[in-house]
Amino acid sequence: xxxxxxxxxxxxxxxxxxxxxxxxxxxxxxxxxxxxxxxxxxxxxxxxxxxxxxxxxxxxxxxxxxxxxxxxxxxxxxxxxxxxxxxxxxxxxxxxxxxxxxxxxxxxxxxxxxxxxxxxxxxxxxxxxxxxxxxxxxxxxxxxxxxxxxxxxxxxxxx
Numbered sequence: 255x256x257x258x259x260x261x262x263x264x265x266x267x268x269x270x271x272x273x274x275x276x277x278x279x280x281x282x283x284x285x286x287x288x289x290x291x292x293x294x295x296x297x298x299x300x301x302x303x304x305x306x307x308x309x310x311x312x313x314x315x316x317x318x319x320x321x322x323x324x325x326x327x328x329x330x331x332x333x334x335x336x337x338x339x340x341x342x343x344x345x346x347x348x349x350x351x352x353x354x355x356x357x358x359x360x361x362x363x364x365x366x367x368x369x370x371x372x373x374x375x376x377x378x379x380x381x382x383x384x385x386x387x388x389x390x391x392x393x394x395x396x397x398x399x400x401x402x403x404x405x406x407x408x409x410x411x412x413x
Contacts, residue, residue: 262355262356262357262358263355264353264354264355264370264371264374264375265353265354265355266351266352266353266354266378266380266411267351267352267354268349268350268351268352269349269350269352269408270349271346271347271348271349271350272309272310272331272346272347272349273331273332273333273334273335273336273344273345273346274313274315274327274329274330274331274332274344274345274346274347275297275300275301275304275306275308275329275330275332275336275342275343275344275345276293276297276315276327276328276329276342276343276344276345277292277293277296277297277327277328277329277341277342277343278325278326278327278343278345279293279325279326279328280323280324280325281323281324281326282322282323282324283320283324286324289328290314290328293328293329293341294312294328296340296341296342297328297329297330297342299340300336300339300340300341300342301330301332301336301342303339304336304337304339306332306333306334306336307332308330308331308332309330309331309332309333310330310331310389311330311389311390311391311393312328312329312330312389312390312393313328313329313330313331313347313387313388313389313390314326314327314328314387314388314390315327315328315329315345315347315385315386315387316385316386316387316388317384317385318384318385319386327345329342329345331347347387348410350383350410350411350413351410351411351413352408352409352410352411353371353374353375353378353380353382353408353409353411354371354406354407354408354409355367355370355371355374355406355407356391356404356405356406356407357388357403357404357405357406357407358401358403358404359400359401359403360400360401360403361394361400361403361405362400364388364405364407367405367407368386368407371407371409372409375409375411380411380412381411381412382409382410382411382412383409383410383411383412384410385410386407386408386409386410387407387408388405388406388407388408389405389406389408390403390405391404391405391406392404392405
C-alpha cells in the first residue's frame, strides 16, 4: 500500500501486505461521508491510546463492489498489528498483484476512474480478484480544492 503509483495511467504492480487499523461498516451511499468522518475520529483517538501512529495515508477497503450498500473498512496502515479498541479493530490489506491508477480530482468522479480501471483490466485480459481499495494521497480539508485531490485506486487481480 505504501508503493503508490505516480501516474494516472493504469498499470499492474505487486504489493506487500500491510497491517491496518480500521473501522468496519455496511453503509448506504448517502451515509458514506458521515461514516468516514466518525471512523477517522475513532481511529485518531484509538491510535493515540494504543501508542501508535499511521504508517501511511488513509484508505477505504471495499470488501465487495458497492451497490445499495457498501461493506467496507476505513482506516490507516500501521507498523504493527494493533489490539482492538472500541470500534477500531486490526485488519490487513493483503499483498499481491493489483491493477492501479491514480484518480485526480473530486471524489464525486471516483466512479469514472474505477470504471476506467476495470475496463483497462478487461482489455489486458486480466481477472479482478475480491475487493478493492482507495488510498487518499491528498488529505481532504474543508477549504481545500477538490480538483487537487489525488486518490490511488487498487484492484486485486486473480493469479
